[in-house]
Amino acid sequence: MKLVSVVEGNPYRIKIAPDKEREGVYVVELDGESIPVEVVELKPTSITMGIGNRIGFYEFTRSRGKLAEVNLGNQSYRVEVKTPQQEELERLLAKYSSSGAGATAKKVITAPMPGKILEIYIKENDHVELGNVVAVLEAMKMENEISSTVEGTVKALKVKPGDSVARDQPLIEFV
Numbered sequence: 001m002k003l004v005s006v007v008e009g010n011p012y013r014i015k016i017a018p019d020k021e022r023e024g025v026y027v028v029e030l031d032g033e034s035i036p037v038e039v040v041e042l043k044p045t046s047i048t049m050g051i052g053n054r055i056g057f058y059e060f061t062r063s064r065g066k067l068a069e070v071n072l073g074n075q076s077y078r079v080e081v082k083t084p085q086q087e088e089l090e091r092l093l094a095k096y097s098s099s100g101a102g103a104t105a106k107k108v109i110t111a112p113m114p115g116k117i118l119e120i121y122i123k124e125n126d127h128v129e130l131g132n133v134v135a136v137l138e139a140m141k142m143e144n145e146i147s148s149t150v151e152g153t154v155k156a157l158k159v160k161p162g163d164s165v166a167r168d169q170p171l172i173e174f175v
Contacts, residue, residue: 001142004087006080007070013084018140065121065133066145082147083112086131089149093130107150107174111165115139119161122172126154134172137165150174 003014012030019025025038038050046059059071060079070079082090119136122128130151137144152174159171 001140001144002084004082004084006082007077009078011087016142066131066147081145085112086147086149090131107152107155108170109134109146109149109172109174111137111167111169111171112144112146113137113139114167115144115165117159117161117163117165117171118143120157120159122154122157124154124157128152128154128174135159146171148172 001016003016005012005014015029017027017029019027019036022036022038025036028035028037035052036050040048040050040055042048045061046057048055048057050056056072060067061069061071067079067081070077115137116139117135118138120134122132122134128134128148128151130148132148133145134148135146137146150172154172155175156173157171158173159165159169165171
């Protein structure tokens with residue numbers, strides 16, 4: 001899985017894959033360096049991880065369902081996590097919205113990968129802004145937040161929690 005983590009405004013490209021030799025361990029590639037990471041304990045507002053040869057306790061807060069801040073010791077960091085596709089979409093939307101183009105954007109959010117829907121944070125007739133987290137998809141034992149690529153009013157939810165979905169399957173339709 002490829003992600004972009006933005007920490008205090010600085011983007012970092014990350015690649016995460018399960019370690020084939022050790023259960024519960026992931027290999028995180030950051031700036032060309034591979035780092036073994038083991039999730040020791042995961043709670044709703046904190047995570048304890050073994051990173052390399054060190055154990056770290058990280059507390060985090062969310063805003064609108066998205067990761068917003070990570071605290072390590074007495075240091076706080078503004079954080080945002082997104083897929084490379086979300087980053088590219090944000091770049092394109094910024095480019096085209098400033099020029100007035102792109103008014104015929106697709107009015108459907110689709111599954112970025114196969115998996116199982118764990119949560120849906122919106123309902124029909126809700127107004128959703130671009131980038132709002134609208135659902136959580138479990139894939140490869142990881143919880144992936146699905147952010148809205150559309151701004152508008154929800155016309156229909158095409159899935160519910162517990163549903164298995166295929167890549168590019170419509171999840172949410174907008175007016």
